[in-house]
Structures are given as C-alpha cells and as structure tokens.
Amino acid sequence: MSGENNPAETDIYPESEDFFAFGEDLELNQFDGLPFSSRYYKLLKERKTLPVWRLRCEFDDTLVNNRLVIVAGTAKTGKSTQIPQWCAEFCLSAQYQHGTVVCTQTKKQWAVDLALHVADEMDVNIGHEVGYSIPLETCCSSDTVLRFCTDDMLLREMMSDPYLEHYGVIIIDQAHERTVSTDILLGLIKDILLQRPELRVVVLTIPPMAEKLLIHYGTIPLLSLEASCSAEVVHSSSKDYFYSALRLVLEIHRTKEEGDVIVFLASAEEVRCAHHILQREGTRLGTDLGQMVLVVLCQSQGGLPCVLTEQPGSKKARRVFLSTQQGEDVWWPTDSVNFVIDTGVQKKMVYNPRIRANSVVLQPISQCQADIRKQLTGAAGKCFCLYSEKTQLPAENSPQILESNITPTVLFLKRMQIAGLRKCDFIDRPDPEGLMQALEELDYLAALDDDGNLSEIGIIMSEIPLDPQMAKALLASCEFDCVSEMLTITAMMSAPSCFLEPPAGMIHDAVQCHRKFQHPEGDHFTLINIYSAFKQIQEGQHFSAEKWCHDYFLDHSALKTAEAIRSELTDTLNKIELPISEPSFGTKTNTLNIKRALLAGFFMHIARDVDGSGNYFILTHKHMAHVHPLSSYGAQSHKLGLPEWVVFHEYNLSESNCMRTVSEISPQVFIQMAPLYFFYNLPPSESKGILQDILDSDGARKYKDEEQKASTKRNDANSSCAVTLQTYNRCAIQ
The missing domain is CATH 3.40.50.300 (P-loop containing nucleotide triphosphate hydrolases)
Structure with missing residues (x-):
C-alpha cells in the first residue's frame, strides 16, 4: 500500500491520514527487512537499562579502530547478549565483505540459550539470521549472520578453515573459564590476526582475567563495566x-x-x-x-526449565x-x-x-x-x-590445560602446523612433562613420523572427533573388518553413561536388569548388546523406547546421544573414504578382531590379575587397581571368575582405584598389537617378564618353523638343478 492521499479512501476511512503517517514511519529490521514487532521495542527498552549499554558508542568506535578488544565485566552486565548484536551490526555495515560473526561459549547449553535469547531481542527467527552450532546439533542456515557455538566446535572448524576466513568478527566469551579449547583459541589468535588484518576479535571476560590478557597481548584497548548492584x-x-x-x-x-x-x-x-x-x-x-x-x-544436564505454571489460588x-x-x-x-x-x-x-x-x-x-x-x-x-x-x-x-591430558591438544596443534599456523602462544604453557608424555603417546600410536610431524595415520586420526586412542582403535577396525561394532563401542563410550543410578531399595532390581545384557567377553561387548537391544526396540512398534529404558534402568537420553555420535562417526568415515564392514557380532573371528582393534589404541591400558582375586597390576605405571563394581565382571565374578589379563578404557584414582569398561584379552594378542618400542619401554615387573617369556618362546618357535621350512625347500631342490639355483638365490637375498 502506498503512502499517497486518496480522497475516496479519506472519505471511507476518516483516520487514514494518521494510518499512512504511521506506515511511513514504520521501522524495518535491517537484518531481515521486516517491520519490527511490538515485542522488539519492549525488549529494547529493557536492554537499554543494562550496564553494558553505557559503552555502546565507545565499543563501536573501538571495534572500528582496533583489531583486538577486551571487554571486562561482572555478571548481569549484559555483555554476552548485547556485544554479539553490535558486532553483527558492524559486519552488516561492511556488507559482510569480511565475513559474519561467531561467538564461542564454553558450554553447549549456554550457546543454545544465548542464541534463543539474542534472536528474540533482534526480532529474527532462530536458525536464520541467528543460529547455533553445538556437538551433534546445528541450527543455522545460509542467512545466519550471528552464530553461537562451543569453543571446541570452532576449533574443529579450523581443520578446514585454519584462518577462520568465514568470519569478520570472532567473539571469545567466558575467557575466564580457562577451558582447553578457549586457551588454544586465545593462543592462536595472534597468528591469525597477522594473516588477516581485517579481522576483529573481541574477548569477553571478568576483570582479573582481563589484566592477564593485557600482559599477554600487550597494548590493546580494554573496556570495563560493573554491575549496578550486589547482594x-x-x-x-x-x-x-x-x-x-x-x-x-x-x-x-x-x-x-x-x-x-x-x-x-x-x-x-x-x-x-x-x-x-x-x-x-x-x-x-x-x-x-x-x-x-x-x-x-x-x-x-540441560538448561533452565520453562516458567512454572501456577494453578489458580495455589501458593507461588x-x-x-x-x-x-x-x-x-x-x-x-x-x-x-x-x-x-x-x-x-x-x-x-x-x-x-x-x-x-x-x-x-x-x-x-x-x-x-x-x-x-x-x-x-x-x-x-x-x-x-x-x-x-x-x-x-x-x-x-x-587453567584446564595444566590439569588435563593434552594428547588431543598436541594432535590438533600438529594438524594446525600443517595448515600453516606457526605456533600457539599459550597464556599458560602446558607442563613439559605432560607435553612429553603426549608426544610419546602419539608416537606409540604411529601418529608421528620420524621427524616428529603428523604421519598419514595421524592426519586421519585428527579428522575423527575422538580422543587419539579411540580414533586409532576405530581406524584399526577398518583393517580387522569390525567397523560396525567399533562404531557402536566408541559411540557408547563417548556418550554419558547409559546406566541409571537406581533409587534406594532397587539396586538389586537394576543389577538383575543389567545382567541380561552382560557379555562373557567383557564390558565393551556388553555395550554392543545394550545398543543393539535399544535399536531393536526403537525399530519395533510394540514398545516405547523411553519406557523400555526406564524398565531396564537405562538412560534414554544417553542412548540417543550415542546414536547421534555413531551417525556422526559413520559420516566422518564415509567422508574420508574408509571402508565400513558389515556387522558380524557374535562370531569367534569378530570377537578376536574387536579385541585387536581395541588393543591397537589402548595397548597402554593393560592390567593383570596377580593373585586371582581381582588385584590388577597396571603394566604402564605399576599401580594396583580393581574392576569397577558396575562392570559385568564385577557382577558375575562369583560365577565365571575374573580374567587374568584385561584391557580397560579408563582408570580413576578417586574411585577406589577402579578400572572402568573392562574386557578380557590374551597376552599373545597384546604382544601382537603393541608396538615393540612401547613394550620394551614398560617398567620391569613380573607381568612384563611373563610377556617377555611368551615373546621369546613365540620368537624361538617362529625361528624353528622358518628353519624347518628352509630345510624342506633345500631337500626338494635337489630334484632339479635349475630349481636349486633359483631357490638358492632367493634364500641368499632374504
């Protein structure tokens, strides 16, 4: 409808002059071109009361004239909701010629909650102009100009875009949380800014951390704000x-x-x-x-619940x-x-x-x-x-980087060196002992070449969103034709535990339910049983999967997460063109192959029962441990007895020295799968001596078999002079 006066319309609508004046003044949303809703103006009024709003003009000027900006503020200042919107307006003013905006969060739920809140304030639809990306879930489109994501998701994006050229502004929020991924981002920013002078980086934190960042980055602008009141x-x-x-x-x-x-x-x-x-x-x-x-x-857990609905007349x-x-x-x-x-x-x-x-x-x-x-x-x-x-x-x-296993971090940084990023300038450098252990572990996993750079196997491992040991086990499953089973195991171990803690008085019932899934070969195989049963219930029409999980004391959300992780891992293997074998779970050959694949990644997690009563000696560091009570071996040890040799997924000092996710192995298969230079670096022990005897006897037997074969060849060769010459030459070359 045009804004021109029409006499006929004026006669019919006596107030149309005011109506057309309103139409002419109607403000359009610059992000989607639609008129703002009344809710936008209501929220805008609330936004202007936030302490951060006093910095609006100063922030805009600082962002235009500086490549790196720090904003320090306490809780309830509004910095996490308002500054991303101002950065989106900054990129819009440049017609997105340098890219869009990404804002990192340290927790999945925070990324989702902030995206929903900011989309509401910007008066746009979630998943369009404003979106989010968290592990296993993406809510974005080609129209997205402001994306919230977890810090680890942005790191994985750097695998294909090391200089983050898709973005004009990068916002690193919650820097004071000092997660490993956030510290890596803060360490790589210097090098990225050298390669991209048009890029803008905004770091949101609290005042004590801001001082540390100023020391690290040098002379850069710092904008400070305080909450208006405290309790x-x-x-x-x-x-x-x-x-x-x-x-x-x-x-x-x-x-x-x-x-x-x-x-x-x-x-x-x-x-x-x-x-x-x-x-x-x-x-x-x-x-x-x-x-x-x-x-x-x-x-x-998830985010905050919805607003409670009260019954009329009820207490609040x-x-x-x-x-x-x-x-x-x-x-x-x-x-x-x-x-x-x-x-x-x-x-x-x-x-x-x-x-x-x-x-x-x-x-x-x-x-x-x-x-x-x-x-x-x-x-x-x-x-x-x-x-x-x-x-x-x-x-x-x-900093978490000083308290965590940094092997995955080192694998990622090695990959970034290939991409051209020179080094990560850490705010707090990792402990040298932890760094050496990480390099040693990657070397054992064949992820490094003789020069200390990533090998071909290491490059493929870096593509798989798993810890290096698990990634190596999954890669090995391609060789041993048990990919389908290893996909299930890795997904179940990457997801939260599928076992629900039973209410008081129902522990025996839960144990009985879980026992129905137990596999005699160990916990890794039990996880396959649980996942397979869950999928069968899902595909059937007779039972509700949620009710089935409740009845068997299993966590439905954890199993759904495992399902999503398995799908993502399958897509990753397809993308890098690795073969996925058909499932053959239950056969003797498949059982052996699963154990071989597990040992290819977890040969450092081997323990031996030294006295037949469940006192396990861990070979790598000579500590004593026990099988976790929730293990299938813990539940059925009185019937079948405990295995002498086991591979385990993790060992925790705090849980009564317990090993979690344990399966039986044979020492012969361990020797077959463990690299010799790892084996010879094991500290001396009775258990290593047993393995050494097996290795020596196998070697002697192999040498004896080879000598016998050579002798047979020599005897057969006497029948023909021509054949004798060929055989002799071949043996001489060998």
Whole structure:
C-alpha cells in the first residue's frame, strides 16, 4: 500500500491520514527487512537499562579502530547478549565483505540459550539470521549472520578453515573459564590476526582475567563495566558445608520470603545427593509453605526449565537450582533469584601424566568465581558464603590445560602446523612433562613420523572427533573388518553413561536388569548388546523406547546421544573414504578382531590379575587397581571368575582405584598389537617378564618353523638343478 492521499479512501476511512503517517514511519529490521514487532521495542527498552549499554558508542568506535578488544565485566552486565548484536551490526555495515560473526561459549547449553535469547531481542527467527552450532546439533542456515557455538566446535572448524576466513568478527566469551579449547583459541589468535588484518576479535571476560590478557597481548584497548548492584553477603564457617547448605535451603523456604535459590555444590554427585535429600524433606513440609521445585543443573544436564505454571489460588512455587562450579555464568533468571548459597569448594578432575590417570581433588573456588556468585541476585538478595571471610581464595580459575591430558591438544596443534599456523602462544604453557608424555603417546600410536610431524595415520586420526586412542582403535577396525561394532563401542563410550543410578531399595532390581545384557567377553561387548537391544526396540512398534529404558534402568537420553555420535562417526568415515564392514557380532573371528582393534589404541591400558582375586597390576605405571563394581565382571565374578589379563578404557584414582569398561584379552594378542618400542619401554615387573617369556618362546618357535621350512625347500631342490639355483638365490637375498 502506498503512502499517497486518496480522497475516496479519506472519505471511507476518516483516520487514514494518521494510518499512512504511521506506515511511513514504520521501522524495518535491517537484518531481515521486516517491520519490527511490538515485542522488539519492549525488549529494547529493557536492554537499554543494562550496564553494558553505557559503552555502546565507545565499543563501536573501538571495534572500528582496533583489531583486538577486551571487554571486562561482572555478571548481569549484559555483555554476552548485547556485544554479539553490535558486532553483527558492524559486519552488516561492511556488507559482510569480511565475513559474519561467531561467538564461542564454553558450554553447549549456554550457546543454545544465548542464541534463543539474542534472536528474540533482534526480532529474527532462530536458525536464520541467528543460529547455533553445538556437538551433534546445528541450527543455522545460509542467512545466519550471528552464530553461537562451543569453543571446541570452532576449533574443529579450523581443520578446514585454519584462518577462520568465514568470519569478520570472532567473539571469545567466558575467557575466564580457562577451558582447553578457549586457551588454544586465545593462543592462536595472534597468528591469525597477522594473516588477516581485517579481522576483529573481541574477548569477553571478568576483570582479573582481563589484566592477564593485557600482559599477554600487550597494548590493546580494554573496556570495563560493573554491575549496578550486589547482594548482601553473609559469611559463616562450617565443617560440613554440604549439610549446612541443605539446612539453609529448608530454613529459607520456611521463612516464606519470596525468591528462588541457587545452591553451588562441589560436584555432580553432591548435586544428585542433595536433590534426593531435599526431595524427601520437601514432602514433610507443610502445604502452607508452597511448593519447592528442585532443578538439577550440572554440566551434563540441560538448561533452565520453562516458567512454572501456577494453578489458580495455589501458593507461588519456589525454584531451588542445584549447580556445580561450572554454572556461575549460566543464563540465570536473575530477576527471580533472591538467595545464593555458596559452599566455596569444588571437586575437579586433575590428570597425572606419569600414571595416565585422573584423580578428583577437592579445592577452594577462585575469587573470580566467588565474586560472580555474589552478583547473581539483586540488591535486595542475599549471598550466603559457607566459609570464613578471612579465607584466602586463589585469585583466578586454574587453567584446564595444566590439569588435563593434552594428547588431543598436541594432535590438533600438529594438524594446525600443517595448515600453516606457526605456533600457539599459550597464556599458560602446558607442563613439559605432560607435553612429553603426549608426544610419546602419539608416537606409540604411529601418529608421528620420524621427524616428529603428523604421519598419514595421524592426519586421519585428527579428522575423527575422538580422543587419539579411540580414533586409532576405530581406524584399526577398518583393517580387522569390525567397523560396525567399533562404531557402536566408541559411540557408547563417548556418550554419558547409559546406566541409571537406581533409587534406594532397587539396586538389586537394576543389577538383575543389567545382567541380561552382560557379555562373557567383557564390558565393551556388553555395550554392543545394550545398543543393539535399544535399536531393536526403537525399530519395533510394540514398545516405547523411553519406557523400555526406564524398565531396564537405562538412560534414554544417553542412548540417543550415542546414536547421534555413531551417525556422526559413520559420516566422518564415509567422508574420508574408509571402508565400513558389515556387522558380524557374535562370531569367534569378530570377537578376536574387536579385541585387536581395541588393543591397537589402548595397548597402554593393560592390567593383570596377580593373585586371582581381582588385584590388577597396571603394566604402564605399576599401580594396583580393581574392576569397577558396575562392570559385568564385577557382577558375575562369583560365577565365571575374573580374567587374568584385561584391557580397560579408563582408570580413576578417586574411585577406589577402579578400572572402568573392562574386557578380557590374551597376552599373545597384546604382544601382537603393541608396538615393540612401547613394550620394551614398560617398567620391569613380573607381568612384563611373563610377556617377555611368551615373546621369546613365540620368537624361538617362529625361528624353528622358518628353519624347518628352509630345510624342506633345500631337500626338494635337489630334484632339479635349475630349481636349486633359483631357490638358492632367493634364500641368499632374504
């Protein structure tokens, strides 16, 4: 409809002049060309109250004139939602000639939540102008100009686009989380900026980390902002922080003060235990207090729940969020949160390169984490810190790259060297011992050539989104014609555990259900049984897969994740043109081949039962371990006995020295699959002596067989002079 005056229309519509004036002033969304909705203006009004909005003009000017910008702000400042939108406008103003915007997050759910929130504020459809990419899920299109993704997803994208030339602005959010992937990105940025002067990089963090980044990068602009208000802080020392936190939750609920509660506990196990206890105690509270809704929010869990719907006349429900140290910057509904309970401790997995094992360490949180938690409520809220005000907390989060197995990191960086990136300038360099162990492990896996560069096998391994040992096992399965089975094993071990923790009083029932899937050859084979049964139920029409999982104490979401991982791995193998054999699970040949493929990757994870009672000696570091109680061997050892030699997936010092995912092997097959230079580097032990005797006897037998064959050839050769000459020459050459 045009904006010109029409006399006929004016007679019929006396107010049409105002209508056409409104039409002329209608503002169009610059990203999709459609008129803004009324919700856009409502959200815009709220956005302008955020502390970050005061930096709008300064940020725009700084981004135009500088290639690297740091924005430091506390929680609730709006930096994670607003700055990506301003960067999208910056790229739009250049007609995207240098690329679009990508914003990294350290957690999958944060990437999804932020994408949904920002798409709402920008008044566009999710998956079009704004999208997200997380492992196993992509919601983007060719129209996407602002993409949220996990930091590890952006690293994998660099495999095919090392200089990230698809992007004009790269935003690295949550830099203070110090994940391995974020630290690698921060280390590679210098080299990428040298190759792409038109690129803009924005790092979002909190003030203590900003100072460290300034030291690392040199003279670059820093924009600082603070939250407008903070909560009242109450300190109280307690020896038993766990039960003190739960008592405090119940006490807050009894006061009938309005507001949701966030409880920060040390680990996911504590969160599950707290959920069980509070659920039980909540049923004993009077109905006049209103409903207490418990929300478990761990790293492996999903995001925040939908807004609760109240029944007319019912008491307002109070949400109690149970979280861990990984949840400070999650997209909290801070308008409703009035209470934060901070235990001040965290349990972290720390990798020991000497024994190739993780251990759980209880340690205090950092001052950065403590400050963020104090700002999660409004000025009227309260933060209860269950530690003394005099407690000295570490200034910043410990970098994960100093506490993790960096073998996958080294494999990735070797791949980046091939692509042309010279080096990774780490903010905190990995421990030299861990670095040497990573290089040694890659060498054992044949991923490196004689010059220390990636071999052809190493290049293929880097294409597979798995840890190097698992990637090597999957590659070996192509040689041993058991790809289908190894795809299932790798998917099941990459997904969260499929075994649900049974409620109290039902442990025996769960064990009986799980026993139906147990395979005599070990846990790796049991996982194939479970996945195959799950797929059969899915394909059938008689049972609900979710109900079936519930009945057998299996995690439906974990099995669906395994299914998605298996599909992704299958696509990867097809892309690099590796053969996928037909399944033949159950045959003797297939069983042997699966074990060979496993040992091709996990020959460093070998243990021997030294006394026949389950005391396993791990050959690589001479530690004693036991089979995990949930293992199929743990459940049926009284019937079949424990195997003498086993291969295991992981060993954890914190779980009573237990090995997880264990299968029986023969020492002969181990010797066949383990590289000799690894075998001879094993520390001396009785178990190594047994293997050495087998190796020597096999070698002597092989030499004797060869001598016998040569003797037979010589005897047969006497029948013909011509044949004698040929045989002699051939033997001489050999």
